[in-house]
Each structure stands twice: as structure tokens, then as C-alpha cells.
Amino acid sequence: MFSEREMVASLVSRFPSYIGDDAALLTGADSLSWVITKDLLAEGVHFRTRYFSPKDLAHKALQVNLSDIAAMGGQARFILCGVSIPAGLEEYGRHFLESLAQQCRTQGIALVGGDMTRSCQDFFISVTALGVVLADQGKKRSTAEKGDFVCVAGKIGDAFLGLCALEGEIEGLCSFKDHFLKPWAHLAQGRWLAQYPGVTSMMDLSDGLWVDLDKLGQASQLGSCLNLDDIEYRDDFLEACQRLSIDPLEAFLTGGEDYSLLFTVKPEAWDDLQAGFLRNFALPLRRVGQMVPDLGVDFSGKRSPEVYKFKPFSHFGEGR
Amino acid sequence: MFSEREMVASLVSRFPSYIGDDAALLTGADSLSWVITKDLLAEGVHFRTRYFSPKDLAHKALQVNLSDIAAMGGQARFILCGVSIPAGLEEYGRHFLESLAQQCRTQGIALVGGDMTRSCQDFFISVTALGVVLADQGKKRSTAEKGDFVCVAGKIGDAFLGLCALEGEIEGLCSFKDHFLKPWAHLAQGRWLAQYPGVTSMMDLSDGLWVDLDKLGQASQLGSCLNLDDIEYRDDFLEACQRLSIDPLEAFLTGGEDYSLLFTVKPEAWDDLQAGFLRNFALPLRRVGQMVPDLGVDFSGKRSPEVYKFKPFSHFGEGR
Numbered sequence: 001m002f003s004e005r006e007m008v009a010s011l012v013s014r015f016p017s018y019i020g021d022d023a024a025l026l027t028g029a030d031s032l033s034w035v036i037t038k039d040l041l042a043e044g045v046h047f048r049t050r051y052f053s054p055k056d057l058a059h060k061a062l063q064v065n066l067s068d069i070a071a072m073g074g075q076a077r078f079i080l081c082g083v084s085i086p087a088g089l090e091e092y093g094r095h096f097l098e099s100l101a102q103q104c105r106t107q108g109i110a111l112v113g114g115d116m117t118r119s120c121q122d123f124f125i126s127v128t129a130l131g132v133v134l135a136d137q138g139k140k141r142s143t144a145e146k147g148d149f150v151c152v153a154g155k156i157g158d159a160f161l162g163l164c165a166l167e168g169e170i171e172g173l174c175s176f177k178d179h180f181l182k183p184w185a186h187l188a189q190g191r192w193l194a195q196y197p198g199v200t201s202m203m204d205l206s207d208g209l210w211v212d213l214d215k216l217g218q219a220s221q222l223g224s225c226l227n228l229d230d231i232e233y234r235d236d237f238l239e240a241c242q243r244l245s246i247d248p249l250e251a252f253l254t255g256g257e258d259y260s261l262l263f264t265v266k267p268e269a270w271d272d273l274q275a276g277f278l279r280n281f282a283l284p285l286r287r288v289g290q291m292v293p294d295l296g297v298d299f300s301g302k303r304s305p306e307v308y309k310f311k312p313f314s315h316f317g318e319g320r
Numbered sequence: 321m322f323s324e325r326e327m328v329a330s331l332v333s334r335f336p337s338y339i340g341d342d343a344a345l346l347t348g349a350d351s352l353s354w355v356i357t358k359d360l361l362a363e364g365v366h367f368r369t370r371y372f373s374p375k376d377l378a379h380k381a382l383q384v385n386l387s388d389i390a391a392m393g394g395q396a397r398f399i400l401c402g403v404s405i406p407a408g409l410e411e412y413g414r415h416f417l418e419s420l421a422q423q424c425r426t427q428g429i430a431l432v433g434g435d436m437t438r439s440c441q442d443f444f445i446s447v448t449a450l451g452v453v454l455a456d457q458g459k460k461r462s463t464a465e466k467g468d469f470v471c472v473a474g475k476i477g478d479a480f481l482g483l484c485a486l487e488g489e490i491e492g493l494c495s496f497k498d499h500f501l502k503p504w505a506h507l508a509q510g511r512w513l514a515q516y517p518g519v520t521s522m523m524d525l526s527d528g529l530w531v532d533l534d535k536l537g538q539a540s541q542l543g544s545c546l547n548l549d550d551i552e553y554r555d556d557f558l559e560a561c562q563r564l565s566i567d568p569l570e571a572f573l574t575g576g577e578d579y580s581l582l583f584t585v586k587p588e589a590w591d592d593l594q595a596g597f598l599r600n601f602a603l604p605l606r607r608v609g610q611m612v613p614d615l616g617v618d619f620s621g622k623r624s625p626e627v628y629k630f631k632p633f634s635h636f637g638e639g640r
Contacts, residue, residue: 209493
């Protein structure tokens with residue numbers, strides 16, 4: 001199958017000013033810009049009804065879109081939702097939509113439209129989210145600079161462990177399963193980071209650190225280097241990896257669906273940024289590497305040669 | 321299956337200011353409002369790859385969304401497109417996307433984002449379109465008034481005959497097939513009608529005259545009456561009905577997918593409007609009925625009792 005990357009590259013060449021970030025930035029006449037994004041969730045590819053309750057699926061469909069708004073530094077305002085429902089999943093579909101509407105209300109987001117149709121086989125969800133951002137604060141992927149630190153706000157690899165636990169029907173590991181089933185968009189953190197002067201670029205972590213960092217580098221026409229010896233794992237992360245027979249480094253580099261924020265920052269701003277973030281959100285930031293001149297993601301440290309056997313993240317088995 | 325109408329009603333009760341029209345109207349601080357809409361096309365429900373070329377499918381996916389913008393009196397600006405592609409349809413999917421991008425460029429619309437994923441079984445398309453409209457000219461369904469004439473700009477029933485010819489693999493009838501495969505949004509006509517002072521409400525004709533007029537009436541808390549003796553059919557329409565063994569009245573009342581404009585107008589403005597429209601677009605308008613106080617669609621004329629055996633439009637056989 002031709003890749004999303006190929007297709008995106010082909011579209012970018014036609015509409016260079018919009019495509020290539022988590023969300024499109026539509027600058028208006030006034031000081032506010034719109035950010036708009038669309039994500040698809042296909043049954044059997046992105047979710048299974050076996051372990052996604054309609055409520056959790058509504059949560060995830062909403063949050064993965066809001067995460068794109070967060071990655072641009074935006075404030076979420078509106079969503080539209082389309083669903084195609086196969087025979088037998090009518091009640092599931094109804095609960096999904098009602099739950100989505102309820103969650104939008106709770107979070108001050110207006111559900112302003114959509115579409116509902118039958119489908120032949122697969123349950124299908126398409127959400128479009130719109131947000132606003134101050135025109136000079138919309139963050140892009142293409143603006144990282146050489147020497148910038150590469151940093152992450154939020155978890156790395158946890159959602160992948162949760163997915164493996166769900167797929168393997170492993171008991172326990174609930175916090176990992178929850179992180180896969182019910183990720184939260186880092187909206188407040190995204191706005192805070194976007195307003196911070198030293199932050200040079202941002203995107204969300206959806207396809208795994210390696211793949212996403214490569215995308216950020218490509219957009220900025222730079223590369224990056226990760227020192228693998230610097231990685232510190234939590235104890236529960238290591239225990240989960242052991243139970244699931246997964247290499248922690250593989251989960252860290254290739255696990256997708258965390259919806260954390262990946263960003264770059266000027267080295268001289270790092271100490272202050274880190275302290276300010278901890279003060280505001282009671283969460284530590286993580287520094288994972290540095291932007292370098294040559295394209296691609298490079299690794300240093302003891303395990304660097306062996307990482308090239310790892311395959312990129314896919315939801316269900318493809319390529320694993 | 322629970323109906324789209326039930327679900328829309330449930331959502332309208334939660335977000336009353338947005339849902340219920342062809343597109344949501346997002347009023348901003350300045351004199352321009354945004355109109356935003358989303359349509360889904362599911363393989364086997366809305367299209368078959370057997371007779372839709374990728375190019376025609378791209379045309380239709382774009383135009384059915386633009387038709388919602390047209391129905392609000394808006395000017396189309398941006399679209400986002402998501403596709404989920406099953407194994408075996410990769411090349412078809414690639415041609416679809418390239419063709420869509422090409423058509424957007426030709427029509428001055430920016431393709432600003434989207435998503436591309438695998439799917440297990442069905443080819444699936446989700447398009448979101450954004451347009452702008454002067455804040456005081458966005459047309460809604462809910463503003464028809466008692467005594468207004470019910471009028472249509474564009475064809476009625478032709479797309480349904482085209483669908484039947486395609487499904488039955490009937491030779492010829494090309495103009496009808498083309499109207500189903502490649503409908504055109506009435507954007508210029510929609511803007512012209514929206515600016516016309518006597519036009520009170522508008523929507524597009526996608527589910528058939530009967531169903532759509534009922535929706536317009538419900539939104540305006542009115543009913544409508546159609547005199548069936550006044551309907552005039554073109555000769556080629558009657559011939560197509562005969563070849564396809566379809567009652568012309570059934571095609572006229574229940575045939576969907578025409579993407580014509582259904583609107584209401586003050587009786588005193590009708591003559592002038594009709595003449596102006598003909599002068600501008602070289603197309604006649606059609607007056608089909610009148611808004612009345614009681615909810616529902618009522619019929620007068622010789623054939624009025626028998627129409628209640630007709631079933632609403634569905635794409636492929638459902639209910640027929």
C-alpha cells in the first residue's frame with residue numbers, strides 16, 4: 001500500500017501552506033487563527049468493540065483530535081462527528097454518540113454537526129475539531145532549529161503496553177490499558193508551551209517517538225540524535241514490559257498512541273522551562289535528545305546499533 | 321436501526337444553536353461567518369467502485385459537501401478529507417486523492433488537511449468543507465413562513481433514475497447516470513438566492529423532495545402542501561421512467577441525491593425572483609408547493625391518496 005507519508009508529500013506539494021502539521025492553521029484577518037484537524041478511527045484498525053466501551057471510544061475519538069489542537073497550542077472550540085454504523089452495532093453507535101455529546105458539553109466544546117450513515121461491514125468514526133490560537137502563537141513542526149533540545153511532556157510507550165495487554169487478554173496492567181483506551185489531550189500544557197518564548201516547534205506523539213521525531217526533523221529540514229543511555233524507565237513500566245515480553249527500549253522508541261507532546265526548545269531556556277512546567281502542572285518534562293544538522297534520527301549509547309531491528313508502531317500486528 | 325432523525329433530534333436538544341441545517345453557522349466577531357459541514361461516503365452504501373471511477377467519486381465527495389455550503393448561501397474556501405482504504409483498493413484510493421486535490425485547485429478551494437488509514441473491509445470517505453458567508457446572509461431551514469412558496473432550483477428525481485440505470489446495468493440514459501455520478505453543487509445560485517430579500521429559508525435536496533421538505537417544515541414548525549396536478553415532467557424524464565419501470569411521481573417525490581436547492585420565498589417576490597434567476601443562470605426555477613400551518617407534507621390533486629405507498633429514498637435497495 002502506498003504510504004500516508006507519500007500521499008501527504010504529494011498533497012503538501014500542492015497546498016504547501018496548510019498541510020504537514022497536526023492541524024491546519026487558517027490565519028484570519030484578526031489576531032485569532034483557526035486550527036482545524038480531522039482524524040479517522042476504523043474498526044479493526046484503530047479499535048475493537050471487544051474492549052472499547054462506547055464511552056471510552058467516544059473519549060478517545062474526541063481526545064485524539066483535541067491532541068492535534070493541543071499540539072498547535074490551540075484552544076478547542078467545536079467538533080463535527082460522522083459515524084458509519086454496520087448492522088448489529090446500532091445500540092453501540094447510539095451510546096457512542098450520546099457519550100460524545102455529553103463529553104463535549106462537559107469540556108465546553110460545541111458539537112456543531114456531522115453525519116450518520118449505515119455501513120456494510122466496519123464501524124467507522126470521523127471527527128473534525130476546530131480550535132483557535134493567537135495568530136503569533138500557533139506552533140508548527142517545521143520551525144525547530146539546530147542544537148535545540150528535543151523534549152516530551154507526557155508518557156512515552158505506555159499506551160503501546162496497554163494495547164499489548166488488551167490484545168493478549170492479560171489481566172491487570174490497568175493504568176497502561178487506561179492510557180491506551182482513554183488518552184487525554186494535553187490542551188493546557190500545549191497552550192502553556194506554545195506561549196513559552198524558547199519553544200521552537202511542537203507536535204503530538206501518536207505514531208511513536210522515533211517516527212514522529214523523524215517527521216518533525218523532516219519538516220524542519222534537520223535531524224536529531226537520541227542518547228539511549230540517558231533513558232530512565234519507571235519501575236512499573238519495566239515490570240509491564242517483562243510481563244508482556246517487550247523490550248522497554250522498543251516500547252519507548254516505537255510505541256504509538258500516547259498523545260503526549262513532542263517539542264523542541266532552545267538549550268538556554270531549558271532549565272527555566274522545566275521548572276515552570278513542573279510548577280504549573282506538577283509533571284516533569286523529559287529531555288530525550290537534540291536537533292542536529294543531518295536528516296534522520298540517529299542514536300548514541302550502548303544499544304544504538306540494535307535499535308534498527310525495531311519496526312514502527314502499528315495498531316494490530318501489521319509488520320510485527 | 322435508530323434513525324439519523326432521532327439522533328439529530330437528541331443532539332439538537334443539547335446544542336440547539338448549531339445543529340439542524342445543512343452546515344453549522346459559526347458566527348464570528350466580524351461580518352463574516354463560517355459555515356462548516358461534514359459528509360460521509362461509505363462503500364456499498366453511498367457508492368460502488370464498480371461504476372464510480374476514482375475521479376467521479378472525488379467529484380461527488382467534493383460536490384455533496386459544497387452543496388451544503390451552497391444551501392447556506394456560502395462561498396466554499398477549505399476542505400479536509402479523510403479516507404480509509406481496504407486492501408486491494410490502494411491504487412483506486414491514490415487516484416481518488418490525487419483527483420480530489422486537482423479538483424480543489426481548479427475550483428479555488430484549499431485542501432488543508434485530513435487523515436489516511438487502512439480499513440478492514442470498506443472504502444470510506446469523510447470530507448469536511450468550510451465556507452464563509454456574510455453574517456446577515458446565512459440561510460437556514462428554520463425560517464420559512466406560512467404562505468411562502470416552496471421552490472426548487474435544479475433537477476428533481478434525475479439522480480435517482482441514474483442510480484437505477486446504473487444498478488440495473490441499463491444501457492444509455494447517460495445524462496441521468498452523470499447526474500447521479502457527478503452532481504454539481506449550486507454554489508453561485510445559492511449565494512444569489514441567499515442575497516435575495518424575499519427568500520426565507522433554504523436547504524439542499526439530498527434525500528428526496530418529500531423527506532427534505534418535511535425536514536424544512538419541521539425546522540420551521542410548519543407544514544407544506546404540494547399540488548400533484550401541477551407537476552410537469554420533461555419528455556426524457558418520462559421516457560427514462562418508462563424504461564426503468566418507475567412511476568414518475570415516485571421518482572419526483574422520493575428520489576434523492578439531486579443536490580438541487582430547495583427554498584421558500586414570499587409570494588409577492590416570486591415573479592421578480594423567477595425572472596432574475598432565469599436572467600442570471602439561464603435556468604428556470606420550479607414552484608412545487610406552499611407552506612401551511614399544520615406540520616407534515618400534504619398533497620392535493622388527483623393522485624394524492626396513492627402517494628402514501630411510496631417509500632423514502634435509500635441508496636441500494638433498503639426498503640425498496
